[in-house]
Amino acid sequence: MGIFDAILGNAGEMEIEEATEELATILGPAEQIELAYKLIRDMIVLTDRRIILIDKQGLTGKKVEYRTIPFKSITQYTVESNGHFDLDAELKIWVSGLHEPIELEFNGKTNIYALQGLLAAKIAGK
Template sequence: MGLFNALLGNAGEMSIADATEELSTILGPNENIELAYKLVRDMIILTDYRLILIDKQGITGKKVEYRSIAYKSITMYAVETKGHFDLDAELKLWISGQHEPTTLEFNGKTNVYAMQGLLAAKVAGK
């Protein structure tokens, strides 16, 4: 099922230790990863300060775009849980300065409630 989800473009949970090791060069001095998701090579990281979208490009994946989004820039979000016939969950983020939402898809094993709870605390400024 992991390969099937990867082919569909659905991210799954990743260990915080693995994410911290891989991203040690781009994290701030006291920045900690709270949730991490991986989709083949790309990653979605929620830290205590920001949301990081990582897009590894090209055949080798050596070219990488790190999109850093401050939680205060997220004006609205929507979380759609998986259903009986829909095997993935979805997160839509409306970011100030963008007209269309950024949409991220997660596999059915992902705990979207944990992600939603963390986003609620961060976006509300808690």
């Protein structure tokens, strides 16, 4: 992930081992990370059970908000791939109980189809 993508607010892919090490204290027993993305300090993580949105706050990043979205709570989602002039990909997730979708942007190097395939398997069944 380049500095330009970080400035634009686009998440890039992250190594599973790095994400697992960083989130070891909040993962459930035997919970496995399947995909992880990083945006400067924030993270988007898909495990075998849920989506975790990590928001590191403040100057030091010591205050952290962990937002969990169980796959069973997702009612629908859209994936928009990158184009010639629009270099980022976008994911919108509608969660039951929320009126507006959660919107996430990814840089053009992100394999948005891997993300879409994992969501389809988790939400629509295997």
